[in-house]
Amino acid sequence: MRIVLLGNTGSGKSASGNTILNQDLFDVKHSPGSVTVNCNKQQANVDGHNISVIDCPGLFDTRDQSKEILQTATGKCMKLSYPGPHAFLLVMKLGVKFTEEEKNVMKWIQEIFGEDAINYTIILFTHADVLKGKPVETYISKSNELKQLIKTCWGRYHSFNNESINNRDQVTELLQMIHKMYFFNGGKHYALQMYK
Numbered sequence: 001m002r003i004v005l006l007g008n009t010g011s012g013k014s015a016s017g018n019t020i021l022n023q024d025l026f027d028v029k030h031s032p033g034s035v036t037v038n039c040n041k042q043q044a045n046v047d048g049h050n051i052s053v054i055d056c057p058g059l060f061d062t063r064d065q066s067k068e069i070l071q072t073a074t075g076k077c078m079k080l081s082y083p084g085p086h087a088f089l090l091v092m093k094l095g096v097k098f099t100e101e102e103k104n105v106m107k108w109i110q111e112i113f114g115e116d117a118i119n120y121t122i123i124l125f126t127h128a129d130v131l132k133g134k135p136v137e138t139y140i141s142k143s144n145e146l147k148q149l150i151k152t153c154w155g156r157y158h159s160f161n162n163e164s165i166n167n168r169d170q171v172t173e174l175l176q177m178i179h180k181m182y183f184f185n186g187g188k189h190y191a192l193q194m195y196k
Contacts, residue, residue, distance in 0.1 A: 007091030009058030012126030095130035
């Protein structure tokens, strides 16, 4: 299974990759700038399944860069996930303001990866510990924009507490969601020919 992590700098992409793979393979640092500057792929056997995770630089780190640089980074992401990812995980940090950029993130993902990318996207909320035991739906219900974003992704979302790396149930539930999405998409991964 091939999983591509997308999201803002500091959203918890690398930590989520480590949680999924149950190993510290991606560099995780608390920094105001992006720790991940290039697409990076790591693999591990998780519950008897070979899982590849591709960690991409922060989505909006590229706003001052040319479209050519952005396309090069996107091309590398797709090359690392060849023949195509089973899921794009849009990683979003709980407990922070929903930004203008995040409101338009699905449009951006479709422009870069193609219209069909939306059918392969799950929103992954990180830092679930800030909910203090409340369900993530309580957080979601407070934002119409967030509810709309989730609706755009066919209602697919999940939450992680990356501080609780030993909680393998959160990973099992995510992988089950990816499997359901795979069958929803006709038993096909996102194909490179779908990519613009």
